[in-house]
Amino acid sequence: xxxxxxDAGRSTIRDVAARAGVSAxxxxxxxxxxxxxxxxxxxxxxxxxxxxxxxxxARAKAVAGVGTPTLAFVLEDITGPSFAHMAHGVEREARRLxxxxxxxTTEGDVQHEVDFVEMMRAQRAxxxxxxxxSADTLEYRERTRRMADSLAxxxxxLVLCGRPPLGPGAPVTVIEYDNEGGAYALxxxxxxxxxxxxxxxxxxxxxxxxQGRERGYLAAHRARGVEPDPALVxxxxxxxxxxxxxxxxALKQRLEFTAVVAATDxxxxxxxxxxxxxxxxxxxxxxxxxxxxxxxxxxxxxALTTVHxxxxxxxxxxxxxxxxxxxxxxxxxxxxxxxxxxxxxxxxAKS
Amino acid sequence: xxxxxxDAGRSTIRDVAARAGVSAxxxxxxxxxxxxxxxxxxxxxxxxxxxxxxxxxARAKAVAGVGTPTLAFVLEDITGPSFAHMAHGVEREARRLxxxxxxxTTEGDVQHEVDFVEMMRAQRAxxxxxxxxSADTLEYRERTRRMADSLAxxxxxLVLCGRPPLGPGAPVTVIEYDNEGGAYALxxxxxxxxxxxxxxxxxxxxxxxxQGRERGYLAAHRARGVEPDPALVxxxxxxxxxxxxxxxxALKQRLEFTAVVAATDxxxxxxxxxxxxxxxxxxxxxxxxxxxxxxxxxxxxxALTTVHxxxxxxxxxxxxxxxxxxxxxxxxxxxxxxxxxxxxxxxxAKS
DNA sequence: AACGCCATGGCAACCGGTTCCCAAGGGGGA
DNA sequence: TCCCCCTTGGGAACCGGTTGCCATGGCGTT
Numbered sequence: 053x054x055x056x057x058x059d060a061g062r063s064t065i066r067d068v069a070a071r072a073g074v075s076a077x078x079x080x081x082x083x084x085x086x087x088x089x090x091x092x093x094x095x096x097x098x099x100x101x102x103x104x105x106x107x108x109x110a111r112a113k114a115v116a117g118v119g120t121p122t123l124a125f126v127l128e129d130i131t132g133p134s135f136a137h138m139a140h141g142v143e144r145e146a147r148r149l150x151x152x153x154x155x156x157t158t159e160g161d162v163q164h165e166v167d168f169v170e171m172m173r174a175q176r177a178x179x180x181x182x183x184x185x186s187a188d189t190l191e192y193r194e195r196t197r198r199m200a201d202s203l204a205x206x207x208x209x210l211v212l213c214g215r216p217p218l219g220p221g222a223p224v225t226v227i228e229y230d231n232e233g234g235a236y237a238l239x240x241x242x243x244x245x246x247x248x249x250x251x252x253x254x255x256x257x258x259x260x261x262x263q264g265r266e267r268g269y270l271a272a273h274r275a276r277g278v279e280p281d282p283a284l285v286x287x288x289x290x291x292x293x294x295x296x297x298x299x300x301x302a303l304k305q306r307l308e309f310t311a312v313v314a315a316t317d318x319x320x321x322x323x324x325x326x327x328x329x330x331x332x333x334x335x336x337x338x339x340x341x342x343x344x345x346x347x348x349x350x351x352x353x354x355a356l357t358t359v360h361x362x363x364x365x366x367x368x369x370x371x372x373x374x375x376x377x378x379x380x381x382x383x384x385x386x387x388x389x390x391x392x393x394x395x396x397x398x399x400x401a402k403s
Numbered sequence: 404x405x406x407x408x409x410d411a412g413r414s415t416i417r418d419v420a421a422r423a424g425v426s427a428x429x430x431x432x433x434x435x436x437x438x439x440x441x442x443x444x445x446x447x448x449x450x451x452x453x454x455x456x457x458x459x460x461a462r463a464k465a466v467a468g469v470g471t472p473t474l475a476f477v478l479e480d481i482t483g484p485s486f487a488h489m490a491h492g493v494e495r496e497a498r499r500l501x502x503x504x505x506x507x508t509t510e511g512d513v514q515h516e517v518d519f520v521e522m523m524r525a526q527r528a529x530x531x532x533x534x535x536x537s538a539d540t541l542e543y544r545e546r547t548r549r550m551a552d553s554l555a556x557x558x559x560x561l562v563l564c565g566r567p568p569l570g571p572g573a574p575v576t577v578i579e580y581d582n583e584g585g586a587y588a589l590x591x592x593x594x595x596x597x598x599x600x601x602x603x604x605x606x607x608x609x610x611x612x613x614q615g616r617e618r619g620y621l622a623a624h625r626a627r628g629v630e631p632d633p634a635l636v637x638x639x640x641x642x643x644x645x646x647x648x649x650x651x652x653a654l655k656q657r658l659e660f661t662a663v664v665a666a667t668d669x670x671x672x673x674x675x676x677x678x679x680x681x682x683x684x685x686x687x688x689x690x691x692x693x694x695x696x697x698x699x700x701x702x703x704x705x706a707l708t709t710v711h712x713x714x715x716x717x718x719x720x721x722x723x724x725x726x727x728x729x730x731x732x733x734x735x736x737x738x739x740x741x742x743x744x745x746x747x748x749x750x751x752a753k754s
Numbered sequence: 755a756a757c758g759c760c761a762t763g764g765c766a767a768c769c770g771g772t773t774c775c776c777a778a779g780g781g782g783g784a
Numbered sequence: 785t786c787c788c789c790c791t792t793g794g795g796a797a798c799c800g801g802t803t804g805c806c807a808t809g810g811c812g813t814t
Contacts (some may be wrong), residue, residue, distance in 0.1 A: 062527075062557055064770060075794050080772060087773090090792065105556055110525040111465040112770035115799050119462065120522070130494065131487045131698075140482050152471050152522075155506045157494050162499075171471070171503075174461040176413075205456050206413055294696060321702035328704055347482075347643060351672035353679055353704040415800060426764050430804055438803090439761065463800035466769050768802080772802085780791085 063104040072100040081110060114176070122180070123371065124154040124172040126165060127183040132290070133346040134363050138183050141367025149176060149375055156188055162195070169199045172208070179209040179225075179374035181259050183367075185261030188216040200224045213370045216260045217385060226385045227370045231261055234390035235268025236275075238341055239313055240393055241357070243276050245323040246401035247311040247339060252285045253298050253323060255315050262290075265315050265343060268347065284309060288319070295322030303330050310338060310401045317342035317358055324352055324397075335399030345393050355395035407498055414455040423451040434459060474722065475505040475523040477516060478534040483641075483669070484697040485714050489564065492718025500726055502529060513546070516700050520550045523559070530560040530576075530725035534718075536612030539567040551575045552668075564721045567611045568736060577736045578721045582612055585710040585741035586619025587626075590664055590693055592708070592743055594627050597752035598662040603636045604649050604674060604743060605666050613641075616666050616694060635660060639670070646673030654681050661689060661752045668693035668700050668709055675703055675748075686750030696744050706746035 069076045074093060081087035082097040089097075100106075113119045119289045127135050146153045154177065158164040165182070172180045180203060186192055197218055200210040204223035212218070217226045242250055252269045255262030266285065273280040286302065288294030295314055302309070303326070312327075314320035320342030327334055334340050334352070334354055341350060345360035366388060373384050420427045425444060432438035433448040440448075451457075464470045474497045475750050476608045478486050490506070497504045505528065509515040509633055516533070523531045531554060537543055548569055551561040555574035563569075593601055603620045606613030617636065624631040637653065639645030646665055653660070654677070663678075665671035671693030686707055693700060696711035717739060724735050 065772095066770085076771080077773075077795080078793055081793085084772080088791065089791095093793080105527045105553060107557070109466070109523065109527060109770055110522070111462045111470065111527065112799090113772080114462040115460070115466055115770080115801080116772045117799065118772065129491070130481065131484070131491050133482070133484070136482045136487045139506075140480070143481065143506060144510075147507070151528075153506050155490075155494060155504050156498070157491065158493075170458065171461070174458045175503075176460060176462065202456060207459070243406065292702060321699060324704070325702045325706070348672060348699045351643060351673070351676045352702065355676070416802095417800085427801080428765080428803075429763055432763085435802080438763095441762065444763080460800055463769090464802080466771080466800080467802045468769065469802065755814100759810105759812090761810085762808085764807085765805090767804085769800105772798080774797080775795090777794085778792090780789105782787105784785100784787090784788090 057192045063106050065106070065108065068097065068100045068104055068106050071104065097163045120150065120152050121178045122154060122175060122399055123375070124168070124175070124177045124180045125154065125183065126156045126168060126180065127157060127158055128158055130155070130157055133348070134316075134361065135184060136342045137363035138367040138370075141364035142181060142183075142371055143367075144364075145368040145371035151371075151375070166195065166199065169203065169210075173206045173275070175203050175243045176206070177208055179357050179371070181211040181213055181367075181370050181374065182215055183370075184215065185255075185259050186215055187256070187258035188260045188263075189258065192216065193218055193226055196224075197222050206395050209374050211374045213366060214261065217332045225370070226306075227366055227373065227388070228386070229366060229388040230390055231264025232268040232271065234343065234361065234392070235265040235313075236272045237268075237390075237392045238246040238343065238357075238359050239269045239272035240364050241277070241394065242311050242313060242339060242341055243272060243278065245339065245398060248278060248401070249281065249284060249309045250311045250313055251302060251307070253295055253312060253314040253319050254285060254287045255290050255319075257287050262287075262315055263305075269313060283307065289314045290318060292318045292322035295319035295324075296326045297322075298302065299323045299326035300329075311398065312338060312340045314340070314342050317344045317346045317356060320356055320358070321352060323400055324356075335397055337402070339398040339401070341398050349393075350395060352397070354397045357395045357398040359390050359391050413471040414457050414620040416457070416459065419451045419455055419457050421450065422455065423447045433516050452580070471501065471503050472529045473503045473505060473526060474726070475519070475526070475531045476534065477507045477509060477519060477531065479509055479511055481506070481508055484699070485675050485695050485712065486535060488563050488714035489718040489721075492715035492720075493532060493534075493722055494718075495715075496719040496722035499552050500722065502722075502726070506671065517546065517550065519697065520554065520561075524554055524557045526584070527557065528559055530562055530722070532562040532564055532718075532725065533566055534564045534721075535566065536606075537566055537611050538607070538609040539611045539614075539665075540609065541662060543567065546567055547575075548573050560725050562721050562725045566610065575723050576721070578717055579737070580712050580717060580726065581741055581751045582615025583619040583622065583711065585694065586616040586664075587623045588619075588741075589694065589708075589710050589744050590620045590623035591626070592745065593664060593690060593692055593749055594623060594629065596662075596749060598630060599752070600632065600635060600660045601662045601664055602653060602658070602660040603664050603666070604646055604670050605636060605638045606641050606670075608638050613638075613666050620664060636657065641667045641669060642672035643669045646670035646675075649679045650674045650677035651681075662749065663689060663691045665691070665693050667694045668697045669705060671707055671709070672699070672703060675707075686748055688753070690749040690752070692749050700744075701722075701746060705747070705748045708746045711744050712741050 156168045211225045342358040349356040493563045507519045693709040700707040
């Protein structure tokens with residue numbers, strides 16, 4: 053028994069070679085499958101492989117340049133339904149294209165993100181996909197730009213998925229969905245039902261996803277000749293509790309509104325519960341709309357009118373464009389459309 | 404310019420060494436940090452590292468035995484809320500313990516699972532965590548046993564998380580939650596409200612998670628001296644649509660029941676919508692309970708009475724026991740408890 | 755001033771594979 | 785029967801790191 057074969061049972065290609073009475077190169081060739089090897093040799097080698105339960109070390113193969121490529125995926129929190137769907141799209145497409153898929157959640161910690169990207173550069177990941185909105189500050193742009201350059205110089209690629217783009221010249225692939233357009237269409241639908249005082253439950257003020265949806269809210273008002281009341285634009289975050297709290301407080305201060313547009317379905321869910329708790333009927337007393345079209349939206353009562361975002365498609369596209377990128381078309385920027393899903397939570401305004 | 408340094412900008416440790424005028428070993432030692440190196444040499448090396456934007460290849464380090472350990476995580480579909488929470492727990496704990504986290508979704512395809520596990524063996528993953536219930540057939544046990552042995556022989560470890568255990572002797576770590584106990588407590592609560600005809604919306608008949616919950620349903624009846632009507636035990640899957648369809652059909656056939664217990668909250672959500680569509684009040688006409696306590700449960704209307712399962716804790720525990728395993732205590736089997744969360748969807752039976 | 759120790763850094767082996775290049779041997783055609 | 789080609793398989797270099805071992809040289813000590 054050799055030294056290696058007693059080490060936790062992991063056997064090397066040389067162990068196999070010794071057992072089959074051939075050289076390591078021959079074993080490699082049998083396993084590779086392309087190089088011509090005589091039937092008897094092949095049989096002996098395969099038998100030794102089975103006897104030792106041998107599998108070639110993937111890391112060693114990677115060093116030699118024939119490994120399975122890897123792709124990394126960074127998000128804030130995988131338990132959010134829309135994040136989960138993007139993750140699903142990414143994972144599916146990565147698998148379809150023969151890539152392994154590393155995942156990292158940051159829980160909002162910027163330093164985690166930077167560290168992880170650096171680690172992925174060391175791993176020689178084919179691409180790193182950053183998912184989810186962010187504050188679009190100068191610091192954000194510089195930091196992200198550094199990550200992009202660093203990955204690019206290592207032959208890898210940064211993909212921004214639903215994240216603020218970096219301006220021209222950055223070696224980045226950007227896939228966004230149209231937050232402003234979706235919110236515009238949704239709010240236009242609400243206004244068309246006669247509502248004039250529409251409460252907007254937004255996210256963090258500097259978060260670009262929240263900003264886009266807020267812009268759509270404002271633009272829809274102006275397009276209809278309604279000047280939006282700044283007091284009706286509230287800020288929280290994208291959690292269920294935020295929606296719940298915002299509505300409870302708004303009702304407590306006797307803020308007047310006949311409809312609520314939430315920046316996400318999660319927020320809408322909390323808002324709905326708060327409205328119910330206050331004894332209000334939806335949509336009889338107050339209309340409510342969400343954003344994201346998470347699967348649960350149609351099981352709320354009333355079923356939630358919302359904006360459908362093709363999250364899974366987004367994830368798939370991120371992978372496809374990142375990996376299928378051609379040298380002559382290096383920097384892609386895609387904007388995916390959304391559409392309003394009309395259900396039962398928005399009704400005519402009480403006159 | 405050397406051959407390497409023009410290759411996509413990736414520079415090797417030898418490039419750095421040449422630029423700093425030292426040998427590769429010195430560069431390695433400077434970066435390693437433990438070996439004593441003179442200040443001037445260190446400065447020159449670090450400068451060369453910065454100039455070339457060098458990062459040591461993680462795969463090469465791994466081959467040399469000093470890489471970042473990796474852990475793999477296999478589930479059917481990450482978009483399910485309970486799966487997502489387990490994934491979150493796994494990822495957090497893996498990160499805390501300094502492990503990278505590979506993820507694979509199988510979409511129910513057994514062959515994918517087998518192939519992926521084999522791939523993880525090649526990757527020398529520290530552990531592979533299989534998540535989610537499964538049919539507990541002989542084929543399942545043999546297949547899973549093979550995976551466990553194969554991983555164990557490679558110094559790795561198979562973890563079954565919410566999956567049927569394999570019986571004694573298998574090199575496996577098992578973390579389960581108490582499906583039967585949770586369902587028992589939940590159904591006992593429903594029966595205590597006076598309900599006698601409780602519809603059970605189960606999963607696939609051979610799926611162990613579904614079976615456990617069904618057993619709890621039956622046991623709670625018997626404990627109360629109520630003989631459960633077999634016609635009230637329905638089978639579908641764990642999707643929202645399944646719950647919706649099952650209730651619609653049950654109502655169409657004029658099945659009599661005063662309460663519904665769904666095998667998951669997703670199923671309960673679909674069921675709730677179907678009940679509403681039929682004009683039934685919950686819990687006035689029919690009581691409803693779920694299982695899993697997903698975040699949305701409290702935003703359903705009425706807020707869903709359900710069983711809380713510590714999914715995130717489960718994921719964390721799976722990682723911790725798999726990695727922290729000691730040689731003298733190799734095979735752990737943990738059973739996590741659950742508890743009923745009483746909300747508003749279960750009321751007294753109409754007499 | 756000589757000696758010895760320790761700080762420093764290079765050489766080479768090793769991790770576990772792949773693949774280029776070449777040698778040997780067998781079989782078929784002339 | 786001889787020669788040539790093609791099939792087959794081995795040796796060694798390489799991928800990009802780490803680390804054991806050893807040589808060197810500067811310093812302090814006696």
